[in-house]
Amino acid sequence: MNGRTNVASLRGVTKRYGAQVALHGIDLELRRGELLALLGPNGAGKSTAIGLLLGLIRPDAGEVELFGRDPQQLAARRRIGVMLQSAELPATLRVGELLRLTASYYPEPLSVAESAELAGIDDLLMRPYAKLSGGQKRRVQFALALCGRPELIFLDEPTVGLDIEARTKLWAAIREHVAAGCSVVLTTHYLEEAEALADRVCMMAHGRMIHEGSVDELRARVAVKRIRCLSALPIDIVRGWSEVNEVRRDGERLHIGTAEAENVVRRLLDADHALRELEVHRAGLAEAFTELTRDVSAEETAMAEQAA
Amino acid sequence: MSPRRVAGAYLAEARSECLRYLRAPSFMLPMTLFSTVFYLMFGVLINHGNGDAARYLLASYSTFGIIGPGLFGFGVSLAIERDGGLLTLKRALPMPPGAYLLGKMLMAMLAASFVTVLLLCVGVFLARVELTLGQMAALLATGMFGALPFCALGMFAGTLIKGQGAPGMLNLIYMPMAFMSGLWLPLPMLPKFIQQLAPIWPSYHLNQITLAAVGLNHQALWPHVLVLCAFAAAFLLLAARRLRRYG
Numbered sequence: 001m002n003g004r005t006n007v008a009s010l011r012g013v014t015k016r017y018g019a020q021v022a023l024h025g026i027d028l029e030l031r032r033g034e035l036l037a038l039l040g041p042n043g044a045g046k047s048t049a050i051g052l053l054l055g056l057i058r059p060d061a062g063e064v065e066l067f068g069r070d071p072q073q074l075a076a077r078r079r080i081g082v083m084l085q086s087a088e089l090p091a092t093l094r095v096g097e098l099l100r101l102t103a104s105y106y107p108e109p110l111s112v113a114e115s116a117e118l119a120g121i122d123d124l125l126m127r128p129y130a131k132l133s134g135g136q137k138r139r140v141q142f143a144l145a146l147c148g149r150p151e152l153i154f155l156d157e158p159t160v161g162l163d164i165e166a167r168t169k170l171w172a173a174i175r176e177h178v179a180a181g182c183s184v185v186l187t188t189h190y191l192e193e194a195e196a197l198a199d200r201v202c203m204m205a206h207g208r209m210i211h212e213g214s215v216d217e218l219r220a221r222v223a224v225k226r227i228r229c230l231s232a233l234p235i236d237i238v239r240g241w242s243e244v245n246e247v248r249r250d251g252e253r254l255h256i257g258t259a260e261a262e263n264v265v266r267r268l269l270d271a272d273h274a275l276r277e278l279e280v281h282r283a284g285l286a287e288a289f290t291e292l293t294r295d296v297s298a299e300e301t302a303m304a305e306q307a308a
Numbered sequence: 309m310s311p312r313r314v315a316g317a318y319l320a321e322a323r324s325e326c327l328r329y330l331r332a333p334s335f336m337l338p339m340t341l342f343s344t345v346f347y348l349m350f351g352v353l354i355n356h357g358n359g360d361a362a363r364y365l366l367a368s369y370s371t372f373g374i375i376g377p378g379l380f381g382f383g384v385s386l387a388i389e390r391d392g393g394l395l396t397l398k399r400a401l402p403m404p405p406g407a408y409l410l411g412k413m414l415m416a417m418l419a420a421s422f423v424t425v426l427l428l429c430v431g432v433f434l435a436r437v438e439l440t441l442g443q444m445a446a447l448l449a450t451g452m453f454g455a456l457p458f459c460a461l462g463m464f465a466g467t468l469i470k471g472q473g474a475p476g477m478l479n480l481i482y483m484p485m486a487f488m489s490g491l492w493l494p495l496p497m498l499p500k501f502i503q504q505l506a507p508i509w510p511s512y513h514l515n516q517i518t519l520a521a522v523g524l525n526h527q528a529l530w531p532h533v534l535v536l537c538a539f540a541a542a543f544l545l546l547a548a549r550r551l552r553r554y555g
Contacts, residue, residue, distance in 0.1 A: 054400040077402040078309060084400065088392035092331035093324060104320035105402045107309040128331075148402070 001090035002274040005032050007152050007183050008053055008071075013062030015048050022048040024207045025062065030152065035174070036136050037194035039285075041293060049204070050154060053185070054082065065069040076104055081150030083141045085157040091130035095121060095140050098129060098149055106167075119143035120169060134161040142170060152183045153196030159193060171196055180203055191285040201285070205293045220287050223259040231272045241267060318407045325411030326418065327328050329381075336419050338378050343373030344426045346492075352434045362435035364494065365449075367518040370427050372491045374518075375511055377419035378458030379465070379478055382412050386466025387474035409463070416455045416462075424451030440523065446521035454514045457536045460543035461510070467550040485509050510539045 010028040014021070023045045030036055030053075047136050051057045052064045055071030069076040089098060096112055101301040103109035116122045119142045124132065132140065138161060145153050155174070174197060178184055188194055194201055194215065201218050204209040211218055224245065230252045238247045243260040258264045261280050268275060283291075331334055351365040389395045398408055428444055431437040439447075462478070469477050486492060488502050489512035495503050505510040513532040519525035 053506060056396060056399055074402050074404065075309075077400070080400075082397060082400045082401075084393060084397050086393035087397035088394055089397075090324070090328045090394070092328045097327065101320045101324045102401065104313070104317040105404075107313060154400075 003071065006030070007032050008185075009064075009065045010049060010052060010059075011063040011065075013049075013052060013059045013064060015045075015052065015057065016060050023052075023059075026204075026209045028184060028209065029198075030183055032151075032183055033178065033181045034199045035178045035186060035197050037198035037201045038185060038187045038204065039191070039194055039201060039289065042276070043206075045207040046204055047156075048207075050156065050185070050187060052254060054080075055120050065162070078148070079151045080151040081143040081145035081148055083153070083155045083158055085160060089129050089137075089141075092128055094126055094128055095126035095132070095143075097144060098140065099125075102144045103147045106200065107229055110146065112147075115143045115147040118146055118173060120173075120235060123235075135166045138162055139166070139170070141217040142173070145178070150182065152185070153177065155184060155186045156265065157188055158186070159188075167193075170287045191289060195285050203289065203292060215285060217281060218285065218292075220293070221288060224257050224259060224283045224285075224287060224291070227256040227258065227261060227264060227268070227279070228281075229278045230276045231240065231268065232274065233268070233272045237271070243267075247253075314404060317404055318410060321403065321407035322411040322414045325415050329419075331414055336377065336381065336383075339376035340373065340423045340426070342376065343369045343423060343501050344430060346372070347427055347430055348434070352430065355435065357436070359437065360467050362431065363437045363522050364519070364524060366427060366431040366435070366437055367522045368491045368494075368515055370447060370518045371454070371489075371511060371515040372422055372486050373423035373427060374420045374454045374514065375458045375482065375486070377416040377423065378455040378460075379462040379482055380386060381416040381419060381476065382459045382462030383466040383469075383478045384462075384474045385412065386463060387469045387471060390466070392469035395508050412463075413456065413459050416459050417452045420455035421448060421453045437522070441484055443522055447518060450514070450521050454517065454536070457514070457540035457543070460510060460547065461541045464543045464547040464550070465553070467547050485511050488514060489516060507535075509538055513539075 003072040006029055008030040010023045010026055011237040012027060013023055026045070026049065028049060035047070037050065040046050048057070052059055052068060053071060055066070055073075055077065058072075063172050064071060066080050071077060093101075096116075099112045099115055103112065109115075110118070110250070112125065113122070116125055119139050121136070121139050121143055124136060124140065129140065138158065142155075142158060158174075159170055164168065171193070174184060175184075175292065178199075186194070186197060198215055201211070201213065201215055202209055203218070211221065231254050232252070233254065235247055235249045235254070238244055238254065238256060241264065243263050244256055244258050246257040248255045256264060265278065265280065270277075319540065347365060347369040351362045351369070355361050386395070399405075424447055428439075428447060432439060432444075448477075461481075463544070465478060465481065466474065488508050489495075489509040491511060495506055513535045516525055516532045517529055520529055
């Protein structure tokens with residue numbers, strides 16, 4: 001990757017907290033105009049990776065670059081926007097004042113009115129931050145992340161506590177920015193959020209990058225497909241078929257997990273002529289996620305057992 | 309980024325810092341009224357017109373009042389902002405790091421000046437302490453700049469403690485230090501070893517300067533100024549190091 005398309009990177013980065021290793025020599029590249037979703041269970045090392053890219057912490061080994069510089073330099077951070085889930089903004093300041101303050105950190109910010117419009121908070125400018133609802137606070141934080149005309153935005157769980165309509169609006173605003181050439185790093189627990197927005201997904205577990213690729217590639221790595229149908233077939237017969245990984249009955253409905261959906265469907269139709277409402281789904285990101293993180297846990301347990 | 313815009317960031321930060329505390333007076337008010345209430349009680353109501361005592365107490369309660377905004381304004385707000393993630397966000401944003409500290413410093417200096425003005429009013433109008441304009445100005449200036457070493461101390465304390473426990477912890481520094489440097493009872497009335505220990509407290513040195521401002525101390529002031537400067541520099545460095553490393 002050359003320097004022009006690469007906006008930020010971690011190279012062979014290790015970070016320890018005491019005896020605990022938070023990151024085991026990970027590599028990560030953020031490209032221009034791309035939305036990267038960073039996924040992983042709590043404690044996977046997502047926050048540490050973000051903290052390093054923001055210059056909040058320093059690596060024990062490896063290199064961290066933000067626009068070709070050390071992220072602790074102001075000049076590098078003047079090109080980013082940040083939305084952190086945990087930050088409690090000053091309660092008594094008005095929304096307009098918060099926007100003006102944050103914009104003052106940047107060389108060529110948007111006007112207060114422009115950033116308010118982008119985030120849909122025009123009507124909130126005179127309200128004290130403490131008086132806002134949870135969803136309004138998220139939108140204000142989003143406006144603060146945009147107000148400096150950033151080339152790279154860090155969004156940490158941006159839609160926690162938002163209702164569906166507000167979430168869809170925020171997604172649309174994020175997509176617009178990516179379309180305009182802005183890069184975004186998104187950390188989220190909502191897998192559908194990553195599915196809806198991400199060009200690329202990096203999945204972390206136990207301080208390692210366990211998968212990197214497009215949403216489709218990630219899904220493909222998990223070959224499991226889900227078959228659902230209404231059938232009177234006894235569950236034990238289906239379980240006996242070699243292609244079937246798992247099967248479960250829920251009233252009249254059968255749920256089958258398999259890597260060879262075509263063969264299983266053929267056998268199902270042969271075995272039960274009264275079968276109705278047949279559906280076949282590809283595994284979603286959620287399944288891929290559980291599958292991949294389970295693999296890693298199993299490997300680690302095995303390694304630990306070997307060592308013991 | 310142009311120097312003008314950087315200066316603008318400093319200004320915006322200072323403005324926000326002052327605004328947010330002026331709108332939430334419950335944070336600063338107890339600290340600022342404490343010394344005034346003490347002075348009203350001991351310098352006016354109980355004192356029955358002893359001019360020298362009223363003058364002495366004006367100085368020592370000024371010292372007591374000046375320390376509060378620096379120690380608490382910095383210590384408590386830093387401890388809470390570290391806890392609430394605001395400091396993390398500000399460190400991630402391209403905020404000039406000095407702007408954050410300067411904003412808080414300015415607010416502490418404002419509050420300390422406000423305390424000094426309140427005490428001067430009580431002293432001049434109620435306790436009938438006769439002061440020249442020069443003496444009043446000297447006390448006010450001491451109030452403004454005397455807050456700075458305690459900002460540094462508060463800042464260091466704020467990097468060690470987190471969250472809502474901060475006011476209690478800071479009182480454990482504030483109250484004993486005030487007592488042991490003779491701000492509540494004059495030092496000569498205290499046990500010998502406390503008198504001997506007094507010069508290790510920064511509040512003792514600040515008190516020598518406020519005493520001089522109201523005309524009760526005619527010795528050289530530069531040693532006290534020097535000690536306070538050294539004290540401020542030492543704690544500022546310690547705090548800055550901790551903030552850079554741990555946030």
